[in-house]
Amino acid sequence: MYANHYDGGASHFHGGGFMPSQATQTPDQAGSSKTRSSTTSTTVPLTIKQITEAFHLNDERADFLIDGVEPSLVKLLGRVLNKAERVTDVSFLLDDGTGSIEVTRWVSDSFDTDEMTKIENGMYVVLIGKLKAFQGKRHIGAHAVRPVQDFNQITLHFMECIHAHLDNSRKATAVPATTSAMNDMRAYQTLNVGTGASGDIREVVLSVFQEPASLARENGLHVNEIIRRLGLQEQKIREAIEYHVEVGNIYSTIDDDHYKSACNG
Amino acid sequence: MDTSSPTVFVNGELLKLYMGRRVRTVVQVTRNEGGAVVGQSTDNQQLTVKGPNQSVPVMHFMEVIGVADGPQSIRAEICTDFGSNFDTASYNGLCKLANGQFKNLFL
Numbered sequence: 395m396y397a398n399h400y401d402g403g404a405s406h407f408h409g410g411g412f413m414p415s416q417a418t419q420t421p422d423q424a425g426s427s428k429t430r431s432s433t434t435s436t437t438v439p440l441t442i443k444q445i446t447e448a449f450h451l452n453d454e455r456a457d458f459l460i461d462g463v464e465p466s467l468v469k470l471l472g473r474v475l476n477k478a479e480r481v482t483d484v485s486f487l488l489d490d491g492t493g494s495i496e497v498t499r500w501v502s503d504s505f506d507t508d509e510m511t512k513i514e515n516g517m518y519v520v521l522i523g524k525l526k527a528f529q530g531k532r533h534i535g536a537h538a539v540r541p542v543q544d545f546n547q548i549t550l551h552f553m554e555c556i557h558a559h560l561d562n563s564r565k566a567t568a569v570p571a572t573t574s575a576m577n578d579m580r581a582y583q584t585l586n587v588g589t590g591a592s593g594d595i596r597e598v599v600l601s602v603f604q605e606p607a608s609l610a611r612e613n614g615l616h617v618n619e620i621i622r623r624l625g626l627q628e629q630k631i632r633e634a635i636e637y638h639v640e641v642g643n644i645y646s647t648i649d650d651d652h653y654k655s656a657c658n659g
Numbered sequence: 660m661d662t663s664s665p666t667v668f669v670n671g672e673l674l675k676l677y678m679g680r681r682v683r684t685v686v687q688v689t690r691n692e693g694g695a696v697v698g699q700s701t702d703n704q705q706l707t708v709k710g711p712n713q714s715v716p717v718m719h720f721m722e723v724i725g726v727a728d729g730p731q732s733i734r735a736e737i738c739t740d741f742g743s744n745f746d747t748a749s750y751n752g753l754c755k756l757a758n759g760q761f762k763n764l765f766l
Binding site: 441516553555559 | 665666668683720722724737739741742744745746749750752753756757761764765766
């Protein structure tokens with residue numbers, strides 16, 4: 395089963411202990427991965443102010459981060475200014491009241507040119523396009539530009555911007571839910587210390603060592619950390635630690651002040 | 660048109676907070692008298708709009724972009740006819756949100 399099947403077929407990688415994926419398996423950190431799939435395309439309605447303030451991730455790929463989302467496409471609404479028609483493209487400045495940005499619409503066929511001839515200076519338009527940056531300056535490569543006919547669309551667009559902002563911000567703040575739950579646990583444990591009887595102190599000290607965060611640390615916890623956490627007298631905590639060392643629950647690591655739980659929690 | 664400064668969404672109530680600043684609002688034209696247009700704001704206050712572009716018919720909605728020069732008056736730079744079908748309640752709500760909780764998206 396081990397040595398005879400090296401022909402590289404995928405099915406032969408199972409069993410036999412030669413599964414390269416095993417070595418690269420990393421534990422999935424709960425709640426820490428945001429979905430940043432490049433396959434799903436997101437169109438985000440934005441105000442130009444949001445664009446000018448967006449966090450620019452990577453100069454080469456021109457990726458922007460807005461409310462924790464990398465939009466593939468953006469939707470904007472504003473007035474057209476300084477329209478300039480050239481052979482291969484039409485460019486203009488879009489002003490939506492929160493700022494202004496350069497927009498370029500490449501025209502390669504009659505559909506594109508027809509679409510752009512309808513657009514005039516001073517007109518309100520909706521556009522969908524890609525956000526780009528060139529030498530520090532941001533601009534839009536528009537895929538579609540349409541005149542606004544019903545002016546309620548203006549109210550609607552800005553409401554959508556607010557809605558999308560709320561939605562994306564809520565997702566971003568929901569991510570560290572697990573860490574905040576752990577912090578709550580700690581707070582609960584520190585409140586739990588009230589009686590002062592030695593048995594209780596020993597239990598509480600042991601429970602601190604057995605927290606997942608403590609177990610994860612290679613050198614365990616310093617005695618002073620326990621003192622700070624529990625707010626008890628150093629003497630009492632050292633007594634509890636000594637007891638646990640004797641019993642075998644914890645052991646010292648790099649020096650006499652660092653201890654770690656011997657159990658796996 | 661000077662596009663360097665952002666324009667704030669205002670209704671009648673918010674206009675007085677932005678004196679001297681560029682604002683934008685929508686009013687329903689109630690009367691047209693020579694150099695000024697009197698309109699009703701989305702929160703039912705009477706606003707006076709001074710300036711060019713007085714071609715918006717009565718009862719139509721008009722967007723005004725200009726400078727607030729009085730608690731109920733705007734010196735308009737641009738006026739746009741928004742037609743007769745405009746939802747004032749939504750626009751009013753937008754003004755409140757754009758100046759309140761979500762001001763950072765707009766200004």
